[in-house]
Amino acid sequence: MSLFIFGSLLLIFLIFIYPFLDVKYTKTLKEKKDTASRLRYFKFVIYSEWTVVAIILLFTSLFTTTLKDIGLVFPDQHRSEVLGMIFGFLTGVAVLIFVLMKLPFYQKLLNKQVSEIDYLLPTSKSERNVSIFVAVTAGICEEIIYRGFVIHYLSNWSIEMSTLQIMIISAVIFGFAHIYQGWKGFLLTGLIGFVLARSYLATGSLLFPIILHIIIDMRSFLFSKPLPKETKTTFDKSL
Numbered sequence: 001m002s003l004f005i006f007g008s009l010l011l012i013f014l015i016f017i018y019p020f021l022d023v024k025y026t027k028t029l030k031e032k033k034d035t036a037s038r039l040r041y042f043k044f045v046i047y048s049e050w051t052v053v054a055i056i057l058l059f060t061s062l063f064t065t066t067l068k069d070i071g072l073v074f075p076d077q078h079r080s081e082v083l084g085m086i087f088g089f090l091t092g093v094a095v096l097i098f099v100l101m102k103l104p105f106y107q108k109l110l111n112k113q114v115s116e117i118d119y120l121l122p123t124s125k126s127e128r129n130v131s132i133f134v135a136v137t138a139g140i141c142e143e144i145i146y147r148g149f150v151i152h153y154l155s156n157w158s159i160e161m162s163t164l165q166i167m168i169i170s171a172v173i174f175g176f177a178h179i180y181q182g183w184k185g186f187l188l189t190g191l192i193g194f195v196l197a198r199s200y201l202a203t204g205s206l207l208f209p210i211i212l213h214i215i216i217d218m219r220s221f222l223f224s225k226p227l228p229k230e231t232k233t234t235f236d237k238s239l
Helices: 003-016 018-032 035-062 079-101 104-116 125-155 163-176 179-203 207-222
Strands: none
Touching: 003 018, 003 035, 003 125, 003 163, 018 035, 018 179, 035 125, 104 179, 125 163, 125 179, 125 207, 163 179, 179 207
């Protein structure tokens, strides 16, 4: 199977099937907002995204596409420089988040954003434990899928496109994957997708987009609201 055929089939799935599976799972969750529905959706995200990534990696191992082609490589800099960049990047993001969390206007903005996806937010420690896995899964898998593979596929398409056009198309596809969050969610995630694509193409590696993606998702889950104490953890059973 060629890159064109496999990529086209994957793109059809990502545009015409996968977003509507999200809509199906979140429809019940939006109505009930209960633990069972929330955990069911969390598990759907974890299992489905890792399955898609496994298929992509299988294709990569069988055909001419390499891990480097889909961004699974360290940036070109020396390893010590990369570690320094990661430390500096994480420190900068942590300081920025800490400062922003102290600003009233950002707190108001964050509360507004959170209120629009409150059905996704964990309401117990066991749900929060699973939500951490969701954030890590989304950070790794969605970067491999929507940045690594989709950009590689579009770059090798028969129709020649500029880098800007490729970034915009990949961002739109990524945004549409979050259409279950409404048109605001589509626009916001599309914009984030464009920024992540720019970061990926600037470094040639998915390392920084993955880290940033995980931080963004964990911010939504971990900085939302205090959780009640639990006498027993049900994390192991939830997965």
